[in-house]
Structures are given as C-alpha cells and as structure tokens.
Amino acid sequence: MASVRRRIGSYLEEDKFPGLRDAIGELLSDIADTTSTESRIAKFCNRFPNDKSHRWVRDLAVEILHNTYPERYPLMCRWVWDQKTNTGVLREIWFADDTDHITIDVPSNYATFLMLREELSQFLTHNGVFNDVMMYVDLICAQVYADYICAQGGSYLRADFSSPDDPMQHARRLLGLDGVRAGTDRTRLKAIDGQAYVIEENPDLIE
Numbered sequence: 485m486a487s488v489r490r491r492i493g494s495y496l497e498e499d500k501f502p503g504l505r506d507a508i509g510e511l512l513s514d515i516a517d518t519t520s521t522e523s524r525i526a527k528f529c530n531r532f533p534n535d536k537s538h539r540w541v542r543d544l545a546v547e548i549l550h551n552t553y554p555e556r557y558p559l560m561c562r563w564v565w566d567q568k569t570n571t572g573v574l575r576e577i578w579f580a581d582d583t584d585h586i587t588i589d590v591p592s593n594y595a596t597f598l599m600l601r602e603e604l605s606q607f608l609t610h611n612g613v614f615n616d617v618m619m620y621v622d623l624i625c626a627q628v629y630a631d632y633i634c635a636q637g638g639s640y641l642r643a644d645f646s647s648p649d650d651p652m653q654h655a656r657r658l659l660g661l662d663g664v665r666a667g668t669d670r671t672r673l674k675a676i677d678g679q680a681y682v683i684e685e686n687p688d689l690i691e
Contacts (some may be wrong), residue, residue: 485547485561486657488540511545518556521549521594531544547660558601559622560594563629563658566591573625574600578634621658630654 495504506626511528514520528545532538539562565572570587578588590596603620605610613620674679 485543485563485660487546488544491516491537491540492544503531508548511548512552515549515553516556518594521557551660554618557594558618559595559625560592561658562592564625565590565592566595569587573628576628580647594657623655626655626658627652 494500507528511524525542525545529541532541541620543561546557549557550559562569563572567588567590574587574590575583580586596655599620602620604624605617608617608620608624630652
C-alpha cells in the first residue's frame with residue numbers, strides 16, 4: 485500500500501536490504517501454520533525501530549503474508565482495522581448506532597480479520613457471487629475504505645493518499661495495484677535520493 489512504499493526506500497539500500505530479506509524469510513517460515521501468525525508478525529516488527537514512523541512495518545508484514553498465501557491469510561492492514569485508532573473497514577460496516585462516537589472493543593489480530601473475511605464472504609455468496617470470492621472481499625474492503633478517505637479528506641489521510649477524489653484510484657493504491665507504472669518496469673518504490681526503483685535493474689527485489 486502507499487504508506488509502505490513511501491517509507492520503505494531506505495531498507496532497499498545495500499546496507500539494510502539483507503536484514504529486510506532475512507526478516508521476510510523468517511516471516512514466511514512455517515507459513516502453512518496460521519497458529520503462529522501473530523508471533524511471526526511480532527518478530528518481524530521487532531527487527532525495526534518501535535516508533536510511530538515505523539507503524540508501516542506491520543502493514544508490510546501482513547501484505548507479504550496475504551499476497552503470498554491469500555487462502556490462509558486475509559487482508560490484515562491497519563486500514564482494514566486498527567484497534568488503537570478505532571478506524572478501518574470494520575468500523576465503517578459495524579452494525580450499531582452512531583459508530584462515530586463509540587469505541588469498538590475488537591482486537592487487531594488474525595482471528596478478527598479471518599472472521600471479517602468470513603462474514604463478507606457470506607454476504608457475497610448470499611448475493612450471488614460464487615467465484616473468486618476472496619478477491620471480491622478484498623475489493624469490497626478497499627472500496628469501503630476508499631469511500632471513507634474521500635469523505636474525510638483529512639490531512640492525515642491525504643499525506644498518503646493525495647490525489648483527486650477518485651474512489652477507484654484510492655482502492656487501487658490500498659491493494660497495491662498501482663505499484664508498477666503501466667507499460668514500464670518502473671515501480672513506485674523510491675530510494676532516499678528520490679529515484680524510482682526499476683525492477684530489471686534491481687534483481688534482489690524479485691529473487
């Protein structure tokens with residue numbers, strides 16, 4: 485997602501990339517065992533500084549898990565649900581009166597995200613969607629939060645999602661579908677000097 489791409493650049497430099505690669509390897513070890521999900525995510529995050537400027541690290545971890553093994557790992561990014569800030573897709577679809585003024589006491593953990601996906605999957609099948617259900621769950625989540633971004637228009641959101649009010653553009657960014665510029669190998673990942681990474685020039689990114 486955009487917030488990860490904006491901040492990960494320094495960890496793609498030669499001196500830091502081996503550490504990032506090792507962290508990813510540990511995260512993906514025993515990937516079929518979902519009972520260790522939270523502990524593996526915690527170990528991944530502990531390899532980075534524990535401060536506000538590195539909150540994106542957990543998003544990176546859960547995106548890697550989801551995109552590597554989507555059948556077992558649902559979307560678990562902060563924009564889907566963040567208990568600390570009481571924001572995310574879960575809040576936008578929470579069935580209650582005046583959700584703007586209540587605190588939803590639901591943890592941001594694997595079990596919660598898995599249950600959310602199951603609920604949305606049931607909603608889709610009840611409405612006639614039987615193929616690629618998990619993909620459509622991701623699209624629903626992205627569209628729900630994209631609508632929220634457009635409705636809020638707050639500076640804290642615009643910092644990561646600055647663009648015209650095009651909900652689908654926000655949805656593409658949330659799902660990482662805008663990561664490579666169309667017709668080129670240039671990614672939206674940028675080094676410290678501001679230069680965009682080019683896939684064919686950085687084989688370490690795809691090994």
